[in-house]
Amino acid sequence: MSDQIKNQQIKAERWFQELRNQMIGAIQKVDNSRFKEKSWQRPGGGGGLMSILKGDIFEKVGVNISTVHGVFSEDIRKNMPGTDKDGKFWASGISVVAHMKNPKIAAAHFNTRYITTNESQWFGGGCDLTPAIPENLETENFHEVLKKTCDQHNSDFYSKFKKECDEYFYLQHRKESRGIGGIFFDYMHDNFEKDFSFVRDIGQCFINFVIENVKRKKDLKYNKNDLHLLMKKRSRYVEFNLLYDRGTLFGLKTNGNIDAVLMSMPPNAIWD
8 A cells, every 4th residue: 555545644644533523522512412422442443432322312323433444345346446456445434413403303313434455445425314304494594504515616516416315315125315415525636735625614514503403493393293294204213224324224234333334213203
């Protein structure tokens, strides 16, 4: 592995750690609660830090970072660039999932990652919202800040990544979308510095939106019917993450920490 790739790995890993710290601080401040942290080691190489908060606004929010390395299994190598000669890999990333107590505040998801193999390297990730009770202003604000951030890097990014998000976060077995979308991208490897700049800006965009959205909606009134809608919507969240989510499948197939892999699950859900 070249020194250039090693330096890029260091820069990406440090950024994910820095963004994690920013998110932890911002969420703790607005919720007036504290995260509980738990580190873990992966038998095949590497490990991570899992942070969970159960507060007054955020019913459950997880902010996880990990950096792992090893050898991909044969079934994963089929879909991973640069693994023709061998299955060696290195991967670092951050994952955030926030489930809110107030049914009128959308659940929020974000992740970005940097993966290298012996012959390739790329960024991937995205963010989306899953409201139980959709609100036009919330949806408009979210997509507006995403488009503005994307346009600062490439005028084609927003429409392209929004389309990929809409297609990805779709429950085929129910013929319905998980939420109101966002952006999703993978195998981004045009230019490291440009791609890295975009990934950093998307991270800042996401946490700024979540905090401002929470402040705006945290005191909205809700009733039992609203809570029922929330629990029902969460069941769709569970179904998607167990059946389709690439991050969940990647974590399970690379012997990741099971608690960290399933961090995205809501604390409660119903099927009726």
